[in-house]
Amino acid sequence: MADHDHATDHGSELSETQLRVRALETILTEKGYVDPAALDAIVETYETKIGPRNGAIVVATAWTDPAFKQALLADATKAVAQLGHISRVGDHLVAVENTPQRHNMIVCTLCSCYPWEVLGLPPVWYKSAPYRSRAVKDPRGVLADFNVQLPKETEIRVWDSTAETRFLVLPMRPAGTEGWSKERLADLVTRDSMIGTGLPRKPGEIAQ
Numbered sequence: 689m690a691d692h693d694h695a696t697d698h699g700s701e702l703s704e705t706q707l708r709v710r711a712l713e714t715i716l717t718e719k720g721y722v723d724p725a726a727l728d729a730i731v732e733t734y735e736t737k738i739g740p741r742n743g744a745i746v747v748a749t750a751w752t753d754p755a756f757k758q759a760l761l762a763d764a765t766k767a768v769a770q771l772g773h774i775s776r777v778g779d780h781l782v783a784v785e786n787t788p789q790r791h792n793m794i795v796c797t798l799c800s801c802y803p804w805e806v807l808g809l810p811p812v813w814y815k816s817a818p819y820r821s822r823a824v825k826d827p828r829g830v831l832a833d834f835n836v837q838l839p840k841e842t843e844i845r846v847w848d849s850t851a852e853t854r855f856l857v858l859p860m861r862p863a864g865t866e867g868w869s870k871e872r873l874a875d876l877v878t879r880d881s882m883i884g885t886g887l888p889r890k891p892g893e894i895a896q
């Protein structure tokens with residue numbers, strides 16, 4: 689990506705709410721009011737359940753509604769806002785579509801810019817130096833570490849997030865899901881499939 693400008697506005701990575709939550713968490717822990725382990729459980733919930741569910745609904749909507757998909761790929765910030773149930777995307781959100789020809793993967797090489805409105809809190813590995821450097825140099829190797837094997841002819845495109853531009857991967861709809869409801873499809877959409885380090889679950893892989 690061109691015009692990558694991290695240095696100027698790093699603070700905007702955390703929303704005001706996130707900053708307030710962190711400050712409160714520190715005070716409450718210091719004073720012994722709360723157990724950090726309990727807080728970890730809450731953070732874990734946001735990291736793996738509530739946040740990514742928003743993104744999963746966005747993806748499932750794109751899978752079932754061609755007009756929405758078109759709108760999402762044209763202007764994801766606007767399209768997501770129109771869904772109504774997700775808090776405003778403060779920064780420019782760009783959706784990138786996986787196809788048999790191209791697989792997309794998201795990284796922030798300089799820090800941890802992440803589309804938290806749709807994916808929740810970033811996973812620890814997303815912020816790690818090895819992921820940030822290797823994702824660009826050896827994306828196929830990183831995918832192998834995540835247990836993702838793609839056909840050789842599939843090109844891997846890596847998108848570098850910034851404080852201003854965040855990316856959401858629109859994974860390919862799994863085969864065998866014809867006629868599924870949006871909610872059922874959303875269960876197949878994992879967080880990692882929207883970062884590009886994973887693929888959606890297959891129909892047989894979810895608990896019935």
Ligand code: FE
Pocket residue numbers: 694796797798799800801849850851
């Ligand atoms: Fe960043």
